[in-house]
Each structure stands twice: as structure tokens, then as C-alpha cells.
Amino acid sequence: MERQENKYKYGQLEQFKEALELGHIKRKMLVVNIIIILLSGILLYFAIGQNIDDSLVYPSILMLGIIVLINIGFYHVDHDLYSNLKLAMYTTIIGLYVTANVLVFNFLTPSVFTVLFLTYAIVAVYQDLKAMILSSSALFISGFLLVNESPRIFSPTEDGNPQIIYVQSFLLIFVLLLTLSSYILIKRKTFFYNQLASIKESELRNIELMEEVAFINTKKEKDLSPYYKSIEDFNKALSKKIGVPDLLGRRISILTDLKTNSAVDLTQKYKDYTLEEIQELEVLQFDVHKKMQQLSIKASKSLDINVTKKEIFSESQFKSFKHIGDSRYTQIISFVVFYTLLKIDKPYLKKLDEAVIKDMLYNSEFYYRVDRDIIEVYLNNSEVFDTIVNDYLKGGF
Amino acid sequence: MKTLIRTIRNSEFLTFNEVLKLKVLIINLFLMVFVLLSIPLDTVDEFGWSINIIIPIVFFGSVIVTFLLSLVNFNRVAMHLSILTVMGLTYYYVTGTDYLFTYILFFVSLTVIIFYQDIITYLLYGGVLTLYGLFYISSNGSELTGYYSSTSIGVSSLTYQVIFVGFYLVFLLQFLISDNIYEKLNNEYVRMNKTLERYQDFSHSHLIEFIEKMDANPVYKNQGFQLAVNELSVFVNEFFEEDGTEITEVVEFYFFIHSADIDEVIKDENLPAVTRRYASELRKYTLNKRTELVSILFDFATLFKGEDSYDDNRYVYNIDKLFRNRLDKILALVILYKYLRTEITQYDRFGFINRVLTHEEITVMFTSKEFREFISFEQVNFFVDNQELFEKHL
Known part of the structure; x- marks a missing residue:
């Protein structure tokens, strides 16, 4: 059965993630537009300073200008800025590839062919999954078609062999590597957005949990009326x-x-x-x-919290039952203790039914906190787990 | 291959080291293709046949060594070796042939370096490669123009150079943006994580006090619980090894360290290394302190807490951002002070949750740099100017 990763996510995550991402999209959009303006300046230099036929360059400069104007337009639409900026991003990507192809087909030279790679680099600034798929497809299709339709532009001599198969192989490797690189980067970045959004909500719920446990302990309701x-x-x-x-x-x-x-x-x-x-x-x-x-x-708990550079990139920040370097025994025992605790009544959490535990461990991010082999053993033998625990904790705890 | 694809799909859950290992493996697969492409000897016509045989063997050897290094977890060394191999291959191709396609290899090599997403590596190797690329274009511009090119050699070379440098710089910019965002997110995550641990410390302390008041035994002392953990551990372990004796001993040791001073056990050089190692590993999962396991359990419990709907201020804790009216901000500051002065929020010197903050402590807090997360300079100034009123009336 397919995992439903979102089944036990905090309900508020998506909206906050959107808000968190919005600030970053704005900044990336600004950077991409600055690069586009610089690119227009360089094209203008080629047209004026290098005596290139104006009609080959000016349409591209005009198109770049239109892209910037479209971006400004989308930025200033009041309603649903997040969706507008995403739309601006996809429009920019399509616009940039159209401009690059116009340049390549106008000049039909191997040097201008590489402008497709530069376009890919500019689009990579966005670090967005859909943008990456769009960009990789556009690059591969444009490059492949150009090499197939006009192979002679890669010929060094009049009757030379342009070695098309090598150009296509390298193009494929280039696209695949960059796509994989972006994919891993974007997945990890999205994971961080998720983690950060999740921990913000977790904070509120932990405050609630702490207050609940404090009440269980002290039996005193907070009275703020004085x-x-x-x-x-x-x-x-x-x-x-x-x-x-x-x-x-x-x-x-x-x-x-x-x-x-x-x-x-x-x-x-x-x-x-x-x-x-x-x-x-x-x-x-x-x-x-x-x-x-x-x-x-x-505020009462926030004093003297210092973060060092070493801690920032430490994997120990992620709490799990599968830390690198831990022995198999430790990974097994830690998970088993956790599982057994879920099966008993606690002041803040009643014991859970086996079906609930299995569903939650399978369909939540807790699945990834346990070593894959161990969680598979559990998922395939949850009834045995249930029987063993029930046998030993028979008659209550 | 299926495992590789599955690992890439779940790469966000890997540690930094595991991601690096995965990347080295992927680059190695690509390098194998490169090395195979280098074997057809007619493509490399500038060298003699002996070199044309030796070089692919050397590159192949380099790929094997890279693979072995990553197997033994020397992932950073493996990364450097794979980059050097691809740079070597690039050099071999561009100096050995006069085909235009070889120029694309400069981009492919930069891509390999980009793939590792390490800014220092990119600056170093990428910088060297870009400089070499520029030099190569300057000295071989005519060969790269293409017979049917519509532009002059000068314009062609300049185009190559501008685009190549642009490619390097744009990716450098992407690195800087990505690093900056990543570091900021990470920093905030770690800070939040520590704050969360404080709440969980308090929750755990309340639970311990509660158990003591009830005169009950903590869960780890319960025999049924211990036996259940032992039996389950042996059962799971059977899927990995037949003998269950050793894990039973480790389970016993796990419960033993709940009543021992773990620091002393770890430091005690008279104990076998394996005992000290298990003490060090298992301390994260003990139940008598707010450990990693306790935190995970609390996190799990929060999944059952209330689902208030999201609003824009849900995670905002800064008085300046929460309120627009200056008088409302003053009122918020007053309430905050009153809460800190009235409610028990701190541990006393005996480790019990039994203390409120003093005026002096709140003053230090309010005037500290970290507290700008909650109040602005304007509010700090208001507090400082009127602190005798705060102390006397709140």
C-alpha cells in the first residue's frame, strides 16, 4: 500500500510554508531580473560594439525587456502574491528559453549554442521543482532539435564529421546531472521548509502539552484575573x-x-x-x-539559547532512532522502547491501539526516524509486536 | 538501480554524509560513461596508440578508487578524486581532439562540481576550470568557431568567453543564495529545537514530580515493561542474527544505566570499550531524563493536540509585529512583565519548577540582544524609563 505522507502532518503547515517561501521567491525573482537586465546590456554591447547585424540581436533584447515588465506586473498584482510570483517564474522560464532559441537559430553558430546552458543556469536560481523540470525539458528538447536539424554548425571543417552522437551524449549527461543536482537540492530545501514550519507548530503544541502536564502535576488552574x-x-x-x-x-x-x-x-x-x-x-x-x-x-524559556556554527550543520539536531555510528542493537532497543511506551497509558497520552500505531508510524514522518530495516520488520510483524507487549503488560501497567 | 532511485527520491531524509556518498556514486556512474566514451581511439587522434590505451585504464582505475573510498566512508576524498578525474578527462579530450563538442565538456565538468553543492570546492576547482576554459578559448578560438559560423573568430571567442564566465558566475550566485537561505533556515531550526527541548525539559520534570507525588515507580523500573522490551528486541534482532544472547545483555545494560552515572561509566577506562560505547549510544534513549527518546515521544503526542486554524500571526511572538497601536504595545509589555513576575516558569536551585523571575532578572532579559525577538528598542526604552513603576505595581 502506498504511503500517505501527509496523513499525520500538522494541518497548519502548508499555509505557513507558503508564507515562508514567499519571501525567498521575491528575492530570487529580483536576482533573476537583475541577471536578465545585465544580459540585455551584454547583448546591446554585442550589437553596438561588435558590429553584429542589429536585426539578429534586437528582437532578443526586446523579449528580455518584455520578460522584466511581465515580472513587474505580476509582482504588483495585489491578490494572491504567492501564485502570481509562481506564474511569473514559469513565464520567465518559457520567455528565457524562447529568447535563447531565437538567438541560437538566428546565429546558428556553436558559440551561441552555449547560451542554452547559460539560460539553464539563470533558471536554476529559482530552485523550484516544477521550474527545474520545465527548464531541463526545454534545454534538452532545444539542444537535441538544434543538433539534429543543423548538425553542420558543429563541423570544424567543410567536410568534417561533427560527431553528433558525442554532442548529444554530453548534452544528455549535462541535463541529467544538473537535473539530479537540482532535484536533491530542492528536495532538501523543501524538507527544511517543512521542518521549520513543523517545528513552529510543534512549539505551540509543546507549550500546550507542557501546560497540560503542569496542571496534572500541580492541579492548579492558572488564574490571570488579578x-x-x-x-x-x-x-x-x-x-x-x-x-x-x-x-x-x-x-x-x-x-x-x-x-x-x-x-x-x-x-x-x-x-x-x-x-x-x-x-x-x-x-x-x-x-x-x-x-x-x-x-x-x-519568552520565559528563551534566555541563553546560543547556536554555534558546528550545531547548525550537525545531523544530531534531527532526533531519530537511526543515528550514524549507532549499533544495530541500539537502533533496535531505542525503537522497541518507544513502541512499548506507545502501548501504555501515560498522563499526557493514553495507550494507542495497534492499528493506530501502525498507521501513524507508516504514514507520518516518524517512518523516517527509524532504521528502514527495523521499521519494515515492525510493519510486517505488527501483530507479533502487539501480542508480545500485551502478554507482558497484561492486567495493566 | 531501483534502490538508487528510491534513495534519490528520499534524499531529504539522508544525513549530509549520506547525501555526499550518494552524489559520489552518481558521479561515478557518469564517469564510467565518460571513460567508456574515451575508449574509441579514433576520436582522440593527437596521441599515440599506447597513450590511447593507458589513459582510459588510468581513468578507469581512478573511478574504481573513488568508489572504494566512498565505500569506506571517505566521501570527501572520493568527491575530490571524482572531480579531479572529470577535470583530467576534460583536459584529455580538449587537448586530444579538434572537435567542437569537446568544448561542451567544460560545462559538463563544471556541472559535476556544481553537483556536489559545496561552495569552497566550486570556487577552487570551478575557478581553475573556468580560467583554463578562458585560456583554451583564447588560444584555440579559431578551431572552435565552426566552419559554417556566421560570425567572425573574434566575436565567436568573445561569445564563448562571456557565456562560460556567465555560467560560472550565475551558479556561484545560486550557491551564495542557496547557502544563505540554507544557513538561515538551519540556524532558526536549531534555535527552535533548543527552545522546544526546554519546554520538554519542563514537561518531563513535571512528570517526574507527579510520579514522585503519586509514590509510583517510573516506567523503566517496571518488570513487565522491561520484559516486553527485552522480548521485542530479541524478536527484532532475530531478523538480523540468530543468537539473541548479546542483545539481551545490552537490554539489561540499558535498564541498568538508568540508575548509574552514565558520565562515570563512559569515562571509566577499566570498563571494556564495548560497555562504554553502549553507554554512550544508549544515553540518548534513557527515560529518567529528557532525552532524545522522550522528546520524540512528546513530539508524537503533539500530533493529538488541538488543531486551531492558521492565521498570519500564529507564529509571531514580537509585540511590535503583533500590534500597531503604541498603547496596545505598552499594554502587551505590561502583561508580559506581569506574567514573568507572577507565574512559576523557572527551576529553583534544587531543580524543582518552583521559581518566578525577579525584577532584576527580567531587566537583564528585556535589555538583552536576544530579547529583540519579542520586544523592540522602543519598548525596552519605555521599560527602562519606567522600571520603578513596573517593579512596584506589577
């Missing part, structure tokens, strides 16, 4: 110090009212406040909204 009194006292003292009647008083009133009323309802009571202003204050309402608590908890 905060209002202190904040009022602070407001009075602050207002007095800076010489204004009541700096934060109205806002504190809204905050207390927000505990029992919606922002929309309060627009009637506080007519001098807009709905947006009251909604912003809603985020500060710590009895209803979690944001300020989450922010404060994170």
Missing part, C-alpha cells in the same frame, strides 16, 4: 508620572469587557473605537486569547 488590578494600578501611576488623566484606562475597560463580550458587540459601547482596534485589543485578552500566554511562556 492581573487587571495590577495593570490598573500601573496605569494610574504611569498616567500621573507623565501627566495625562488616564493613559490606558479605556483600553483596560475594553479588555475586561472582552472577557464576556465579542468585539462586534463592544463597537456599540465604545463608539470611539473601530472594530479593528477592538480586535487588536482582543489579542491582549489573556483569559480568552492564548497569544499573550504563549508569548510569555516562550
